[in-house]
Each structure stands twice: as C-alpha cells, then as structure tokens.
Amino acid sequence: MAITKGIDQLLAAARAKIEEIPAAEALALRDDDSVQIVDIRDVRELDRDGMIPGALHAPRGMLEFWVDPASPYHRDVFASGKKFVFYCASGWRSALAAETLQDMGLEPVAHIEGGFAAWKEAGGPVTERPRKGG
Numbered sequence: 001m002a003i004t005k006g007i008d009q010l011l012a013a014a015r016a017k018i019e020e021i022p023a024a025e026a027l028a029l030r031d032d033d034s035v036q037i038v039d040i041r042d043v044r045e046l047d048r049d050g051m052i053p054g055a056l057h058a059p060r061g062m063l064e065f066w067v068d069p070a071s072p073y074h075r076d077v078f079a080s081g082k083k084f085v086f087y088c089a090s091g092w093r094s095a096l097a098a099e100t101l102q103d104m105g106l107e108p109v110a111h112i113e114g115g116f117a118a119w120k121e122a123g124g125p126v127t128e129r130p131r132k133g134g
Helices: 007-017 023-031 043-049 060-067 092-104 115-121
Strands: 019-022 035-039 083-087 109-113
Touching (some): 007 092, 019 023, 023 035, 023 083, 023 109, 083 092, 083 115
Parallel strands (some): 035 083, 083 109
16 A cells, blocks of 8 residues: 655645744743643653753643643643644644644744754753653
C-alpha cells in the first residue's frame, strides 16, 4: 500500500497555515506573560536534553485531549487566552501540532522554527526537566 501524502507534503501544508517563529525571536517571548511556551517532546527527550525554562510540558500524544474543554483530560492552561508557542526537537512535530490545534480553534498558536535544536543554537537557555516527587 502506497501512502498518498508524505511528511514533506504534510509539513508544507502545516507551515503554510501556521505562524513560525524563528528561534532568535522566540528568545524574547520567554519572559512575556501573555505567551506560554509548550514543549511537546517525549519525557525521555526532556530527561536527556533538558527544556526551555518556564515551558509547559504537554506530550504530543495528549495535546488534543488537554486542549479540548469537553475532554476529561482538559488542562485549564489551554483556556487561559495566552498565545501558545509549541516546540519539539526539530520543528516537525510542533508544526503539525500547531496546525491541528489551530484547526481545533485554539488561538493564537505558533511554533518555534527549527525546534529545540534551533533554540539552543540561538543561545537560548536550557534547564533540566523538573522531577516529580522530589
């Protein structure tokens, strides 16, 4: 069975619809109270590589459930009215996630172009993931 649309086409379609923020510009958003930076990477990536200080961790597999107020998994932060800026390792998952959440009606949303790798390359600070329970 051949797929009819590959990742390149999915990413191009997403990028045509969403706001992409270069990492150097995203650095200034870290201290903006009207913006919530959201890390959608797997916990193993956070443990291994750290994360942007102050970022909310919302695993990619739970995003739609955490955003939807009708979901039993809804998180109030996603009803806060803030601008949500998503990132992953390289900007692929976060582009697709931003498109999906924008399609759900969450706004404003954006993602960091180039992801966490670009953030670090731009000199962005990195912190260890907070450990639960101590």
